[in-house]
Amino acid sequence: MNKITSMSLIRQTMLALALGCAAMGARATPAVDSSCKLQYPIVLSHHWSARTICSDRAAATGPASCVQAEDYDKYCAQKTQDAQGQPACTAWRVPANEEDLPPRNTNRMDGALHRDVSHYHRYFSKAIVDRLRDTCGNAVYIADKPAFASYEVRARSLRNTVNEALGREKADKVILIGLSQGVQDARYMAAKLLLDDNNPAAGTMKDKVAALVSLAGEDGGAEAASLALDLLSLSLGGNWADYQKAIAVIGDQAVNDTSWKRTTAEGETYVLGELCRGNECHVDTEGRYRSSLHSLFDLSPQYMRPTLVQQGPAATAKWQRLMDYLGIEKARWAEVVPPSLEADNGVEYFSYGAKINNWLPAWGGTFSQDFIFFAGITLSSGANDGYVSVGRQRYANTAANFHHVKTLDGTLWGRGYHHMFFSGRNDKLYAPQPWDQEAAPYKGTAADFYQQVARDLKARGF
Numbered sequence: 001m002n003k004i005t006s007m008s009l010i011r012q013t014m015l016a017l018a019l020g021c022a023a024m025g026a027r028a029t030p031a032v033d034s035s036c037k038l039q040y041p042i043v044l045s046h047h048w049s050a051r052t053i054c055s056d057r058a059a060a061t062g063p064a065s066c067v068q069a070e071d072y073d074k075y076c077a078q079k080t081q082d083a084q085g086q087p088a089c090t091a092w093r094v095p096a097n098e099e100d101l102p103p104r105n106t107n108r109m110d111g112a113l114h115r116d117v118s119h120y121h122r123y124f125s126k127a128i129v130d131r132l133r134d135t136c137g138n139a140v141y142i143a144d145k146p147a148f149a150s151y152e153v154r155a156r157s158l159r160n161t162v163n164e165a166l167g168r169e170k171a172d173k174v175i176l177i178g179l180s181q182g183v184q185d186a187r188y189m190a191a192k193l194l195l196d197d198n199n200p201a202a203g204t205m206k207d208k209v210a211a212l213v214s215l216a217g218e219d220g221g222a223e224a225a226s227l228a229l230d231l232l233s234l235s236l237g238g239n240w241a242d243y244q245k246a247i248a249v250i251g252d253q254a255v256n257d258t259s260w261k262r263t264t265a266e267g268e269t270y271v272l273g274e275l276c277r278g279n280e281c282h283v284d285t286e287g288r289y290r291s292s293l294h295s296l297f298d299l300s301p302q303y304m305r306p307t308l309v310q311q312g313p314a315a316t317a318k319w320q321r322l323m324d325y326l327g328i329e330k331a332r333w334a335e336v337v338p339p340s341l342e343a344d345n346g347v348e349y350f351s352y353g354a355k356i357n358n359w360l361p362a363w364g365g366t367f368s369q370d371f372i373f374f375a376g377i378t379l380s381s382g383a384n385d386g387y388v389s390v391g392r393q394r395y396a397n398t399a400a401n402f403h404h405v406k407t408l409d410g411t412l413w414g415r416g417y418h419h420m421f422f423s424g425r426n427d428k429l430y431a432p433q434p435w436d437q438e439a440a441p442y443k444g445t446a447a448d449f450y451q452q453v454a455r456d457l458k459a460r461g462f
Helices: 003-028 126-135 151-169 181-192 223-236 243-250 253-258 285-299 313-326 369-381 419-423 446-459
Strands: 042-045 079-081 087-089 140-142 174-179 209-215 260-264 267-271 348-354 402-408
Touching (some): 042 126, 042 181, 126 140, 126 446, 140 151, 151 181, 151 285, 174 181, 174 446, 181 285, 209 446, 223 243, 223 285, 223 313, 253 285, 285 313, 419 446
Parallel strands (some): 042 140, 042 174, 209 348, 348 402
Antiparallel strands (some): 260 267
């Protein structure tokens, strides 16, 4: 065999090996699930507030501890043991590969804004994002809005994320998936905001939204918000301006932690959000309290869809005092976003709800705030998910572009579905046991559910 032939055989062998390796690599990469691959990027719009990973649990170990309620292996950054040799934890934090999920420590739109929220749950779990992005092959963007603010402020922040998605993906529209107050933010943004405030000719945001999905959204308001306002009003004697007393009652740790901060030569300043306006750029203690109060106002049934009782003289006078303190002029959502503005406007609206059948003590003890809200809502408004009644999760608009798809409740003897199931932050805590879950195709984890939502959208032409 001559030298040339030998070299040729070597090259052929190397080529065959390379092709074989490439084929093996191709087989190792899971195929995209085309049934949930959408033609538009997805923008996730998160709920109100934020919660620490290990929140207010008196016991360090045992059945009432965070070790049992949280994902110990995932979130415990400093593992230890108690005197009985049981697992304990001295520091709860998100792992490094989740720190870029909202709430983030740095602001993507304004790098000068910072905070430390590494010990807070993410607004959407990595499992949800990975399922929509990696399994389904979608581009996924997650808003990082102020945790405690009015829907107007949150909607402007959401618009920044939508514009980022449109620009990066070279897309003409997005699909918005909102959770809880994130739905109202998305609805306001689509109905009211321009694409660019400085260039009206660029068009409106509704022209950039193909579909808007509501997950446990407060179309009629969250009864939990009304209960919170009533309890706060009682504790303040109706004096909303007594913010120091209010803070002593409800605390301000989460508000302070999740507010953006900007460090200047004069010191550290609290900032409501990126591209802030006026007093949003320097938020003092009362300003942060007012912002939180405003968000509860926006979440309440009195604002979203009041009953006849809530429109009575006494209730109206009480409501007006709160509006006066907050500087709010329009008392109802329908005055700001009338149904005609959303009806047949080129956006398709879909809603999903949730219902608790049997309260799980791990969600909150007998005298916990969460249980009081659940019991109060049940007595006043019937079935609910712990924060919002089933009736108020469904769209009231009867226009042809509004659709209710599914309310998750599982089996009657099971726990049902908690509001926070949709966040995906803790399936162990918020998802029913496998034998008590919804039947297929909605059976499974929170990530499974989001994949099915994407399939539902795909089946409808998106």
